[in-house]
Amino acid sequence: MESRRGEGDLGKLELQFARRATTRTKLEAKVYLAMKPDFYRLYRIEAAVDVVRSADGGTDRGQKYIFKGSGPRFRALFDGSEQLVSITSFPWFSRQAFLPAQAK
Numbered sequence: 001m002e003s004r005r006g007e008g009d010l011g012k013l014e015l016q017f018a019r020r021a022t023t024r025t026k027l028e029a030k031v032y033l034a035m036k037p038d039f040y041r042l043y044r045i046e047a048a049v050d051v052v053r054s055a056d057g058g059t060d061r062g063q064k065y066i067f068k069g070s071g072p073r074f075r076a077l078f079d080g081s082e083q084l085v086s087i088t089s090f091p092w093f094s095r096q097a098f099l100p101a102q103a104k
Contacts, residue, residue, distance in 0.1 A: 009071030015052075015087065016064040022048035022091060042098040052087040062087055 027045040053060045065087065069078040 007071075009069070009073045011069045011074060012066060014064065014066040015062070017052045017062045017087070017089070019089075020050060020061070022050045022089075025049050040100060042100070044096045044098070045094065047093040048091045050089040050091065052089055053084065055083075055085040 025047055029043045030040045031043060032040045051057065051059055053062045065084065067084060
């Protein structure tokens with residue numbers, strides 16, 4: 001997958017890994033509006049998660065991965081000192097959004 005942001009900018013991601021059983025996770029988050037602190041949206045999220053690489057967890061099932069960027073906007077991020085610490089696959093993801101009156 002390649003992504004171009006502006007003239008001369010290029011982001012590139014190539015990923016190949018062995019799939020395994022996923023972990024199902026649920027999350028509920030309230031996101032408040034800065035201009036109206038008493039107003040929020042409630043997000044209910046359910047997803048399948050497959051940790052492909054985790055530097056802290058000692059997991060690395062990545063058979064091939066290339067993640068790089070070039071051009072003026074990416075130059076500061078991709079200077080050669082970057083380190084890949086995690087790759088997580090979300091084979092499926094579901095999100096519901098509610099306003100305060102609907103969340104009850």
